Amino acid sequence: MLSFEITFMDFLLEHQERHGRTYHFLILMNSILNAAKRIQHYYLTGALHGNLGLSGCLNVQGERVMKLDEIANAVVKHYLARSGRVIYAVSEEEEDIIPMNASGRYFVYYDPMDGSSNIPHNLPVGFLFGIAKRNLEGPEDGHLRAGQDYIAAGMFVIPTGTFTIALKEAGCWRFNIDETMNYVKPTRMKLPDDPKTWELSFNSAHRDYFANGVREWLEENEKKYQFRYLGALAGDFHRILTNGGMFLYPAIVNHPDPKKNYPQGKLRLMYEAAVVSFMCHEAGGEAVDEDGRPILSIRPENLHQRTALYLGSKPLVEEIREKLNTRKNIR
Ligand code: P6P
Numbered sequence: 001m002l003s004f005e006i007t008f009m010d011f012l013l014e015h016q017e018r019h020g021r022t023y024h025f026l027i028l029m030n031s032i033l034n035a036a037k038r039i040q041h042y043y044l045t046g047a048l049h050g051n052l053g054l055s056g057c058l059n060v061q062g063e064r065v066m067k068l069d070e071i072a073n074a075v076v077k078h079y080l081a082r083s084g085r086v087i088y089a090v091s092e093e094e095e096d097i098i099p100m101n102a103s104g105r106y107f108v109y110y111d112p113m114d115g116s117s118n119i120p121h122n123l124p125v126g127f128l129f130g131i132a133k134r135n136l137e138g139p140e141d142g143h144l145r146a147g148q149d150y151i152a153a154g155m156f157v158i159p160t161g162t163f164t165i166a167l168k169e170a171g172c173w174r175f176n177i178d179e180t181m182n183y184v185k186p187t188r189m190k191l192p193d194d195p196k197t198w199e200l201s202f203n204s205a206h207r208d209y210f211a212n213g214v215r216e217w218l219e220e221n222e223k224k225y226q227f228r229y230l231g232a233l234a235g236d237f238h239r240i241l242t243n244g245g246m247f248l249y250p251a252i253v254n255h256p257d258p259k260k261n262y263p264q265g266k267l268r269l270m271y272e273a274a275v276v277s278f279m280c281h282e283a284g285g286e287a288v289d290e291d292g293r294p295i296l297s298i299r300p301e302n303l304h305q306r307t308a309l310y311l312g313s314k315p316l317v318e319e320i321r322e323k324l325n326t327r328k329n330i331r
Helices: 006-020 024-045 067-081 114-121 204-209 212-224 233-243 269-282 314-330
Strands: 054-058 064-066 086-091 105-116 126-135 151-159 162-167 172-177 183-188 197-200 245-251 286-287 309-312
Touching: 006 024, 006 162, 006 172, 006 183, 024 067, 024 126, 024 151, 024 233, 054 067, 064 067, 064 114, 064 309, 067 086, 067 105, 067 114, 086 114, 086 269, 105 114, 114 126, 126 233, 126 269, 151 233, 151 269, 162 233, 162 269, 172 269, 197 233, 204 212, 212 314, 233 245, 233 269, 233 309, 245 314, 269 286, 286 314, 309 314
Parallel strands: 086 105, 197 245
Antiparallel strands: 054 064, 105 126, 126 151, 151 162, 162 172, 172 183, 245 309, 286 309
């Protein structure tokens, strides 16, 4: 007996028609899925074609660029432009906005290959994206959007073939790639309420450089939970979405070498923190920055603005927010 899994496009078509939406978003999402499949192909064959090494360039963040960073960025740009639906894109790999189609409907903020330090080891990396819509009711103010103004955000964990997307007020959904390279089998993601599966995920090598309140919270609580850390936000958050708990990338404020401090945090707001925070919110969780502000409320002042990130199950994020606010009170 033949059986047919629900594909992502089946799922999205039903969603768009139920909400009386246009097909523009399907066309955009189709282009994003095509880009993800091609990035997956290049990653899986990277070792064979010698593409896992350094490109010899530095990106706008001053970080060394892997060949696959450049390849993935070129792939995403190509498919977004070909969709004809994108006004401009913002990429982690490019300093300025990437103009595409002035008569488009959407802005796309993306990191084509997050977690590049995992590339030489064929370990998971992430293609993350956030989508905002132009102002259709009046003149487009062209302002950069806060995460709360995104209409959708998602991530592909490459090369595992998993794709998770959150749609504004319509939940967070995970899909898996099948033998025909289709993303199928929508599964609703909700952070579990029971703490028995919760875990913490952070770079423990930095713990001495975190703010005092964060260190205190970790000393008081970390023994209660499992610890897992991949060093790639998409992979770490993928696990938190299933098990619950909290991912932390605190501000680095006490490094003995002041040049190695990240007082504003390391992760980029528009195409990393806001993307996973949007998904976390739709899965029943929460995300705040080093001042305890909701990540989704922060309107970026520049394309590559950085932030600290506390992301995951509400009870834990609320606990750490208390410590962060205490920190603020000390000032
Ligand atoms: P660290 C990858 O470069 C990244 O932006 C995120 O994907 C990841 O969570 C974080 O940085 C890892 O940083 O300092 O632990 O290597």
